[in-house]
Amino acid sequence: MTVPSATASDPVQAALDTWQNEPGALLPVLHAVQDSVGYIPREAIAAIADALRLTRAEVSGVISFYHHFRTTPPGRHTVEVCRAEACQAVGARQLEAHAKTRLGLDYHETGADGQFSLEPVYCLGNCACGPSIRIGGAVYGRVSEARFDELLTGLDTRALELR
Amino acid sequence: MTVRVFVPSDTTALAMGADAVARELAALADRRGLDLELVRNGSRGLCWLEPLIEVETTGGRVAYGPVAAADLPALLDAGLLEGAQSHPLCQGLVEQIPYLACQQRLTFARIGVIDPLSIEQYRAHGGFAGLERALPMAPEAIVEEIKTSGLRGRGGAAFPTGIKWDTVRKAGEGQKYIVCNADEGDSGTFADRLVMECDPYMLIEGMTIAGLAVGATRGYIYLRSEYPLAQRNLNIAIERARAAAYLGDSVLGSGRAFHLEVRLGAGAYICGEETSMLESLEGRRGLVRAKPPLPALEGLFGLPTVVNNVLSLAAVPFILDRGAQAYADCGVGRSRGTLPVQLAGNVLRGGLVELAFGVTLRELMEDFGGGTRSGRPLRAVQVGGPLGAYLPAAQWDTPLDYEAFAEVGAVLGHGGVVLFDDTVDMGEQARFSMEFCAVESCGKCTPCRIGSTRGVEVIDRIRAGDRPEANLSLLDELCTTMVDGSLCAMGSMTPIPVQSVMKYFAEDLRPTDNRRR
Numbered sequence A: 001m002t003v004p005s006a007t008a009s010d011p012v013q014a015a016l017d018t019w020q021n022e023p024g025a026l027l028p029v030l031h032a033v034q035d036s037v038g039y040i041p042r043e044a045i046a047a048i049a050d051a052l053r054l055t056r057a058e059v060s061g062v063i064s065f066y067h068h069f070r071t072t073p074p075g076r077h078t079v080e081v082c083r084a085e086a087c088q089a090v091g092a093r094q095l096e097a098h099a100k101t102r103l104g105l106d107y108h109e110t111g112a113d114g115q116f117s118l119e120p121v122y123c124l125g126n127c128a129c130g131p132s133i134r135i136g137g138a139v140y141g142r143v144s145e146a147r148f149d150e151l152l153t154g155l156d157t158r159a160l161e162l163r
Numbered sequence B: 001m002t003v004r005v006f007v008p009s010d011t012t013a014l015a016m017g018a019d020a021v022a023r024e025l026a027a028l029a030d031r032r033g034l035d036l037e038l039v040r041n042g043s044r045g046l047c048w049l050e051p052l053i054e055v056e057t058t059g060g061r062v063a064y065g066p067v068a069a070a071d072l073p074a075l076l077d078a079g080l081l082e083g084a085q086s087h088p089l090c091q092g093l094v095e096q097i098p099y100l101a102c103q104q105r106l107t108f109a110r111i112g113v114i115d116p117l118s119i120e121q122y123r124a125h126g127g128f129a130g131l132e133r134a135l136p137m138a139p140e141a142i143v144e145e146i147k148t149s150g151l152r153g154r155g156g157a158a159f160p161t162g163i164k165w166d167t168v169r170k171a172g173e174g175q176k177y178i179v180c181n182a183d184e185g186d187s188g189t190f191a192d193r194l195v196m197e198c199d200p201y202m203l204i205e206g207m208t209i210a211g212l213a214v215g216a217t218r219g220y221i222y223l224r225s226e227y228p229l230a231q232r233n234l235n236i237a238i239e240r241a242r243a244a245a246y247l248g249d250s251v252l253g254s255g256r257a258f259h260l261e262v263r264l265g266a267g268a269y270i271c272g273e274e275t276s277m278l279e280s281l282e283g284r285r286g287l288v289r290a291k292p293p294l295p296a297l298e299g300l301f302g303l304p305t306v307v308n309n310v311l312s313l314a315a316v317p318f319i320l321d322r323g324a325q326a327y328a329d330c331g332v333g334r335s336r337g338t339l340p341v342q343l344a345g346n347v348l349r350g351g352l353v354e355l356a357f358g359v360t361l362r363e364l365m366e367d368f369g370g371g372t373r374s375g376r377p378l379r380a381v382q383v384g385g386p387l388g389a390y391l392p393a394a395q396w397d398t399p400l401d402y403e404a405f406a407e408v409g410a411v412l413g414h415g416g417v418v419l420f421d422d423t424v425d426m427g428e429q430a431r432f433s434m435e436f437c438a439v440e441s442c443g444k445c446t447p448c449r450i451g452s453t454r455g456v457e458v459i460d461r462i463r464a465g466d467r468p469e470a471n472l473s474l475l476d477e478l479c480t481t482m483v484d485g486s487l488c489a490m491g492s493m494t495p496i497p498v499q500s501v502m503k504y505f506a507e508d509l510r511p512t513d514n515r516r517r
C-alpha cells in the first residue's frame, strides 16, 4: 500500500491504493469512487481496468450490471422511492406518481437545474412503516403526499439559503 | 439518582423520528436540570410503536410510544422519569406488552435491550458464552450440535445447516471461507437488518463458531448497499471484537484465527442468490453459476465455503450456549426452533415476531398484527418475498412450517409476511412480479430474461381485454416455461406469485372495466 486514501488528491487513485491488493477489489473500488465523486466518471474506468488487470469492457460490464452505480453526476439531492410490495400495500404506487409529478422527473432522471435525482429502490428494510423513501442518507417512514412535499420544501429552502 | 432512558436507533426508529426525540430529550433535560442518562439501544422490533422509548425503574423498564419530540414536555410533566403510567402513550412494562410477551425469543432475546455496540452489555446478557463453549470442542462436535438442533437455513431454501457445514468441514485442509448472506433483498423482510443494527456481536459470534466448526479462518459479510447503518454498526463491532480478541489471529488466546470483513453489494436482488453473491464478492457481475459444483466444495475464489443467511448464523450462539436440544424442543415436524417472522405492509402492528414453528398465519396476522392498518378487510397476503405466493383467505390457517407451506404451493422464504387490504388490485401485483423479474434477472437464461418482459406484456394485453382467454393460456404456458427452463429460483419462482393470482384472484385479471371496484 502506498498513499493513504485520506491524503490522496485523486479519488480514483486513493480507492485503488486502498483496495488494489485485496481479493475481489472491483466492487469496493467502485463504491469508494462513487462515494467520493458521486458517480463513476468515464476516465476512471480505464484507470481501474489497468490497475486491476481487467479489460475496460469487464469494468463497464460490472458498472452497468449493478443498479447502485451511476455514470453521470447525481443531482444535489437524490430522492429514492421504495417500489416494493410492502410499500405498495400502503400506497407506494400513488406516492411514486406524486413524486414524479412533484419533481417533474421520471426514474433515473436528474432535473436540468441539478437539484434532484429520482431513483426507484426495492426495499429499504422499513417495510412495517411504509411507504418509505430515502433522501440523501435519511430514510423516512409512513410518507404521505403531504409529508413528501414538506420534506422537499425543507430541502429547497435550505438550498436557497446556502447560496 | 441518574435515570436511564432508552431511545432506539435502528433504521425504522430513525425513519419515525427517533433522533429528533433523543435531541429534544437531551435539550429538555439540560433546561430542566434533570439527571438522566440517554442510552441509544437497538429496537425491540415493535415497529408500529417506534420511536418506543423506555425508562428504567426499580420495577422494570416502562415503555412509551410512539413518541414524537413534541410529546416530550407533556410526558416529562406526567412523570416520564419516574415511569408514571398515566400518560396515554404509556405502554406499561415493556416486557409485558402482549406483542412481546407472547413471543419465543431465542435469537432476538437481547434485541432492543442493550446498546448494540457495547461488548460489556453483550457479555452481560449471555453473549460469547456459545463461542467460549465451542472453542475447546472438536470441529465435528460443533457440527454435530448444529445437526441435532435441526436448524435449517433461514435465507429461503431451508437446507439443513449442519449438513452444509459438514460438507465444508470434510472438504480438505486448505483455505476455507464463511460467507454471510446479508443481502436481505425480499420486500417485507428486515430481521437480518435488525440483527446487524441491533445485536451485531451475535452475528460475529455465530460466524466465528462456524469458522471453528469447518476450519475456516476468514469470513465475509456480503451486505446490501441499502443498509448503511448496518454497515456502520458491523464495522464498529468488528473493530471492537478484534480489539478484545474475539476476532483475529488467536481468538481468545486459543491459537485459532478468525478474520471478518464487510463487503457491500450494489443494489442487485439476484446477488442474494448464493452463487451470484460469490461472483459479486469476487468482483464480477452477479451472474448465477450452475450447480454443481456446490459452493460448499468450490465456493468463494474456488475454495470450500459455507454460505449462510444472517438468521441462520445468528441462531448458532444460542444453540452452542444452551444446547442443541433446547433449540430443537421448539417447533413442529421437520421445522425446528423458531422462525423470525416480519409483519409488514398494510398491518396495524407491524414488526418482528419470533415464534416456534407451527403457529398459523391467521393467528399471526390477527393476534400479533391486529389486522390491517387501514381497518379495511384483509384480502391477500404475500409470504416469502417477491417470489412468494399471494395467499387467499382459504389458506390463512396454514401453519408456519416449511412442509405445510409447500403443500399449498407457497413458500415461507425469509419469513416476510406482507398484508394487503381489499383495495389491492391483484392484476397489478401479478404484473409487478414479472416486472421485478425483468429488472432484476441476471440475464443468463432466456426464459427468465426475456420471459419476464413478455410476461408483463401478456398481462397488459389480458387486462386491456385483448383476447383474454388466449392470452391467459399463453401466460400459463410462459409460467411453465420459466419454471422448467430457468437455472435458478429467480426465474423458476417468479411464476409462483403470478400463478397464485391466476388461481385465487382471477377476477382481477379481467379487463379493467369488468373488474370489481
Ligand SMILES: Cc1cc2nc3c(=O)[nH]c(=O)nc-3n(C[C@H](O)[C@H](O)[C@H](O)COP(=O)(O)O)c2cc1C
Pocket: B152, B153, B154, B155, B156, B157, B158, B159, B161, B181, B182, B183, B184, B185, B186, B269, B270, B271, B272, B273, B274, B275, B307, B308, B309, B310, B312, B313, B488, B489, B490
Ligand atoms: C433470487 C434469489 C435471491 C435470494 N436472496 C437471498 C437473500 O437475500 N438472503 C439470503 O440469505 N438468501 C437468499 N437467497 C437464498 C440463497 O441462495 C441461499 O440459499 C442462502 O443464502 C443459504 O443460506 P441458508 O442456508 O442459511 O439459508 C436467494 C435465492 C435466490 C434464488
Ligand code: SF4
Pocket: B270, B288, B440, B441, B442, B443, B444, B445, B446, B448, B449, B486, B487, B488, B489, B490, B491, B492
Ligand atoms: S433464472 Fe434468471 S436470475 Fe436465475 S440464472 Fe437464469 S437468468 Fe439469471
Ligand code: FES
Pocket: A082, A083, A084, A085, A086, A087, A088, A122, A123, A124, A125, A126, A127, A130, A132, B187, B188, B189
Ligand atoms: S418494501 Fe418498502 S421498505 Fe421494504
